[in-house]
Amino acid sequence: EKKRTLKYCYVCFLGPPVVATDFLERYVAQEGDTVKLLCPITGTPKPLIEWYQDDRMIPPTWMRFRINRRYIKIKDVVLADTGLYVCKGINGFGSESVRLSLIVRDLKEVFKSTNEDPSGPYRGLSPYLAGELPNSFAASNRFPLQGSFDEGGTRNGNLGPLVFDSSKYEEPRMVQQTAVRGDGIHKKSGDTLKLECLVDGSPAPSITWYKNGDIVMNPNLQSARSRTTLLMPDLDPFDDSGEYICKARNVWGEINATFPVIVHGE
Template sequence: MWREGNSCRYLGPEYQILRVPPFVEGGDELLDYIVILHSPLELDCSATGTPSPTITWLKDGQPVEEGAGHKILLNGQKLLISRAQVSDTGHYKCVAANKAGEHEREFDVTVHEPPSLEDAGTMLNETVVVNNPIHLECRASGNPLPAITWYKDNRPLTSSASATFLNRGQVLQIEGAQISDTGIYKCVAANTAGTAELFYSLQVHVIWKALQLLGFTLDDFKARSR
């Protein structure tokens, strides 16, 4: 028997065995993958060695099993995720092994989820009596956490003495609403995976106009004043 580098040969009277430890292309670097929810993802583990190495895939230290959108192809040299889910986020590793040793490649996978808003894309109607407070909500979910921007009549809104943003912009609070606050409000939730929008039509009325909207007549108002 003699050794040359990582190769080992056994010389017998009738046969010769050559063993070469596995080598995984790109195995010395950690790869970061970001994929959008429901998009496909392929992780490659091109390995050589003699005898041909067996390839095992792990996610967060546990074996990856085929099924539920996961396929292991080309004798383990490719892991295919057909429709990425948030639960697919994690640390992946492929391990190529034979009798001469093993080599591995590592991947960090993050699945980004577009923003989600209840009633997204619709127009919600809100009415408030002048000098009263009003809260407009824009409660968004997503990964990464969406940033929220508010607009009034297509112009960006900023914090002021009468209008403030709460809970990272998920609530627009108007204290002491004025007639000038009447308008179309839009919240936009955005992250690296996409955007979602929600609209409000806000009407600010004096008290008599508000009573009319509730179905009261002038006679009702006079009767209640006696």
């Protein structure tokens, strides 16, 4: 008689990926550090994890980036690595995405000596207590400092107390944009459409264009550090009518400008 083996499933909650209730959303690092961003997505069956940086999928060929099911590790981070990262979990039951932000800063830009102002309000404070620190600065301990500090917050050596310069950070704001009058921007078939966004913020925001919720992949998209222009010649009523959005993001927030476009036939 053949023996039968019974397999018991103690926890069989099959379903779409789920996001942990408590996870770190903001990471801070210094140039040259190695940073590990943790993806808080789990599920049964185990989801496939994809990573994106500012809406671009991160391929395994990127030399400094190592992708794991639970995290992405970035070696020797540079200022250009600052931005929004998305981990997306996919299984047979659905998908889920989580946005994480990374700030890469040079200590010389983020901290300054109060020797210039000995009477300053932050004199003698620990650098983690000075200024309006984001929650993740103190909570995550992800801003490595070279050297050590005494109990009064003074750095060992002759640099004097250091403080966080919160004035160097600013969420995106819209400085200028193409005007929209009435119910939208009206164009005729064959016309050229020009949409512009000028944004400000620190770190400099990344700018992405969307049409009806999809990213615009346009060869005539011209972008500078804080200005972007969407140029569309020879408009077609069917293909080019829709809602266009200019979205500017940095680690402190995001801002949108919406442009309803109506292209009329001959």
